[in-house]
Amino acid sequence: MVCGAVLLCNCVMGVTLIYLDSLPPLHQTLRMLDFRPAGYVIGMLVVALGAAMLLPMIVDIVTQSGHAGAFAVSAFITCISGAVIALACANAAEGGLTIQQTFFLTTGVWLVLPFFGSLPFIFGATEARFVDAFFEAMSGLTTTGGTVFTGLDTMPKGLLFWRGLMQWFGGIGVVVMAMVFLPMLRVGGMQIFRTEGFDTFGKILPRAAEIARNISSIYITLTLTCMVAYAMAGQSFFDAMVHAMTTIATGGFANYDASFINLGAATEYIAATFMILAALPFVRYVQFMGGSVTPLFKDSQIRAFAMTLLVVVVMLTLWRFTFVTQSGEFAFRKALFNGVSILTGTGYASDDYMLWGGFPITIFFLIGLIGGCAGSTTCSIKIFRFQLLFASIRAQIQRIHNPSGIFQPRYERRPVSEDVISSVMAFFMLFMVSLAVLSIALGMTGLDAVTSISGAAAALANIGPGLGAEIGPSGNFAGLNDGAKWLLSAGMLVGRLELMAVYVMFTATFWKG
Template sequence: MLDFRPVLLVNGILLVTLAAAMVLPAAVDLAVGNPDWRVFAAAAALTLFVGAMLALSNWARADALTVRQAFVMTTTTWCLLPAFAALPLAFSDLNLSYTDAFFEAMSGITTTGSTVIVGLDYAPPGILLWRSLLQWLGGVGIIVMAVSVLPMLQVGGMQLFRMEFAERVEKALPRAAQIGAWIAIIYLLLTLLCAALYWWAGMSGFDAINHAMTTVATGGFSTYDSSVGLFGSAKIEWIATVFMILGSLPFLLYLQALRGSPGALFRDSQVRWFFGFLLTATAIMIVYLVIEKNWTIADAVRFTSFNVTSVMTGTGYATQDFGSWGAFAMPLFFLLMFIGGCAGSTTCGIKIFRFQVLYATAKVQMRRLLRPHGVFIAYYNRKPIPESVEESVMSFFFLFMMIFALLACALGLMGLDFVTATSGAATAISNVGPGLGEVIGPAGTFASLPDQAKWLLSLGMLLGRLEIFTVLILLAPSFWRG
């Protein structure tokens, strides 16, 4: 029988961490005299109590998590945290239902960026900070904390690290705790640098901190309904573009660069493919806007670079309603939603390395058709791709597209129009944020959707963030039989 004590222990520790994070928005609201500080204090007390009880009642020595325990722990963590993170949102002056609050919390922790809140310009500062903190922790931080804390508790955590980053990577350091600590430091430094540049570019200190957290996390929550477009600043948009890209690159390569291999980023084929996708899509859109829409080159470069980067990396910021850019823009942005960034980054989506594996496999298959008796091997980063990896990637593509289709059909059955249903399904499973169309596009929110649709989209966000298999495997009877 599966031993749940290590799973409950880790969940308890992470709830205690979440409770500690609630103290920050409570302090901000208290400082400005907003009564919502009591809501954060009460939610923190309840979360701390539950987390402490789970941790203390399951405090048992375990040398390592089994694979089955790691699967259960990963899924339950990403379900339990938004359930408690939603409490301040549900009981604040925003008057959100628990459905809306859970949707917002799941969107934050999974760094999706979809929102149901209207009137962010007038929302309490504690709520705004809490939304940004959820995305910042969800990006890398809260998983890194688990990876760092587990070894100290004699509970192995490398399985969770591998599930979160969705690929087997070379261990840059001998222990998961060391890897987690270094990634946390890099993540924090990037956030501080981004905040400093935002402040230099004209943002207030509060806005700079909030936007820096959601930029590096490629989450996309803003402190304003108009998102980054409110500032109307080219400086801010270019800073955001740079840090969205930095958040989309593998953090382990940053670690290797700091440890004496500065060329690691440029040698990695995944990074080169990422820039290839990004630059190609940007160039195509610039040419389209200049020729077909008579935009100036300067405006086309500025707005296209920002919005293409935002959608492809799954950040979800917007400076304009790109749905109104013409008939060609809609399908291009729709396709960009699925791509994502590099594995080992804060982005979601299909991810670049899977496209590389699929391309290499298809290329080999074409050669075999021409020369049936030839021996051809698919390569990734100059190394042969194991057959098991090829099968895994193709299985992922199949499940990803099947779940997207099911989500879109289910949303259509709930009465949503075609554009809203298909783009809503895409933005949920790819963790992008805004969809397309007038309802959930860059200029809209998800507030008007029925509650059933919000719960379904929350499930889509969870599946997309946890790479689908991590959740679906729990539905297999053989998993529980061991």
């Protein structure tokens, strides 16, 4: 069903079948393409995921929840499987990666890891079916935040910790992908952030390791600071730890069915602050730690994100104060927390905003499609693409007024190449078509229009909650049919990898080598 959903999108785009007749014979294709280097990396990451399962096992032992065996079995299966994959591909691990291998690695990691990440949910206290366990793991590792589980308040702490840990790993993986892989793959205009001196695919893995080392200290520092702040606001050590991980990852998995509704005003302000910090480009933090303060304040993405957030919070605050509540501070706090949560794609909720009225619901739907800055843990379309879109529109209007003039879109005062603009336009078109196709597909499974459209948007933009009584801020995805869950899982994968990184693998040209 997952592959079927992706194939459906590509059929609509008309790119899958165009070149089938020109494909070389299968044995020639296999000789031309060697995915073992990517397989080796995937295998090692699977081993690392299996080793990470020992941490929630320890949590389960300490809390005496009685489900440590489920993590032990899951860790054993995962580590053995990853080791087998890595060993089978080890003889081809030397050297760099080709463009095909890089695409395969990028997609393969986010497809294979959720498969193994689902095992604790299958063997653990939830005894989940595979479709539910895979949905939860995919939602965790892609930092989407939609859940199919109820009774979180009484769920064993080992499983709650595993949910948070998956999102935390997914968050740092997203930053590395956005800073290394997507610019190299020229996906959706991300090549505008490509770093000079790292233009060859042969250097992509050393570059990823270098960036991972640089951002790890920043990522861990933000997490620890957030955890301390949560603890000082009254949360237990365990809640503060898990919520800090899912806040910095902008993932949104909470330890309670009611999310942040009953956690207090101080917690809401702290969460909003750290969600904003996690939505900024992590490379600016690295530069800041290196003594360069200017880029953090001069980054046009950050300024545009701050302005967008300000407008959203002001509008929601005024609406709540006028039509919902007469308390100014309460209106501001709810508008700030929930506005930041949806804009950054975190997905926490401190109120049922479905009860605020039609205007706020529309705002929440639209801002979920904006997202934060490129190079952060956030998701969705991203601020910089809207900046490039508006720059392109402005240049086009100028050409209409002055046909003899030369006008070129500019980003941060630098001219933007036609290659970047066309990539961004293609991304916008592909995103909208994917949203339409996924919405129709969800409707065909029996979901109503609001659930289908908002669910598709929540999956593709990796927001978490949708709209409506079923999947809105006061609900979850547990009641959806299996077909809808598989489709949404596919949407989460495609959206997290910025569409083209997945879709390109379903073209005949890719498999030509």
